[in-house]
Amino acid sequence: MMTGDRDGTLLGSVQRAIAVVDVVANARRPLPVKAIAQASGLTLGTTYNIVRTLVHEGVLQHEPDGLILGHRFSSLQPERTDGVFLARARATLREVSGELGVAACLSRFADGEVHVVDIVEGPHKPRVPLWVGPQDSAHASAFGKRILSDLATEDRLDYLARHPLKKLTRNTISDRRTLLQHLDTYRSASIDMEEYVLGYHCLAVPVQAPGVIGSLAVTAPAEAAPIDVAQVVKRMQSAASRLSLTLGADGLA
Structure with a gap:
């Protein structure tokens, strides 16, 4: 070198x-x-x-x-690198995971696919096991549905045309029309109630910056104590907004 x-x-x-x-x-x-x-x-x-x-x-x-x-x-080094994006993501994920005590995940849409950028485990609650790759499970995971909701209609339909809606659990939405209605209904946050894997719930909010369509998500075991969803969404949105501003300022498109 x-x-x-x-x-x-x-x-x-x-x-x-x-x-x-x-x-x-x-x-x-x-x-x-x-x-x-x-x-x-x-x-x-x-x-x-x-x-x-x-x-x-x-x-x-x-x-x-x-x-x-x-x-x-x-x-x-002001230029965009994967390492800079990772560093920005990790800081936010540690903040959210530490504040809420659950696993936190950042995903983004790039090159026509949904990618998991980084995951930070909660102090006492491990992350959901990604037994099916995110590119094949966006319809079933909260972080994937959040990204699909924020795509332009043409990009969303193109993605769904290339990815069969696999029935991952008994709760997975595998009907295309039903999924599209679901994506149009939940505009501020997306939720996955054991749709991706049994035993886990997931909640996701959007992360958007110039050239970036992503989602910030948290996961927790289904048997965990009930939470105030509205309050958790509000705190996640605050963290996601700060991250979006940082990514935009850094030009990490």
Whole structure:
């Protein structure tokens, strides 16, 4: 990754640090140090030392599942990268998960498909197992239905034409007309009452910015204590609005 130093004035330590940042900035998931070392071609010991320094300076930050970009990165690299999008998403998901005590998920529509960007588990409530990929289950999951609701009519019909409405549970809406009516009915939030997988409920609100159609969702076991849905939606919408503003300001389309 490092370029040649013909006149002997380049600092190898800086080049190695940039290589580490490049790897994290272009990753779609948090990366452990070993993965960063392998991708950058650096030794594990050198990578640990660089990571420790970059975390101290706020360029990288530790998460339970690996490293992501830190709060100072946007001032160094304003261009759009998957890593920047992940860092923004993770901050919001940790906020929502910590506040509500449940698993939180961010999804987005890109290249004609629904993609899960990131998931943060609740402190005592694990995330819903994604046993069917999001590209084949948007009609059954709250986060997928939220995105389908916000698509232009032409894009929504194109998506449904390419994806059969599989009956994932006894509660799944598998009739096209019924699903379209459902999508038009729930405009501010979408809910999944054991439609994707038995034993879990899911609630989703929109996340929208220039070039971004997404959804912020929370999941919890069906046997969990009853919640004030209206209050939870209000708090989620507040977090989603802040994230939408951040994504728009960063130009992360």
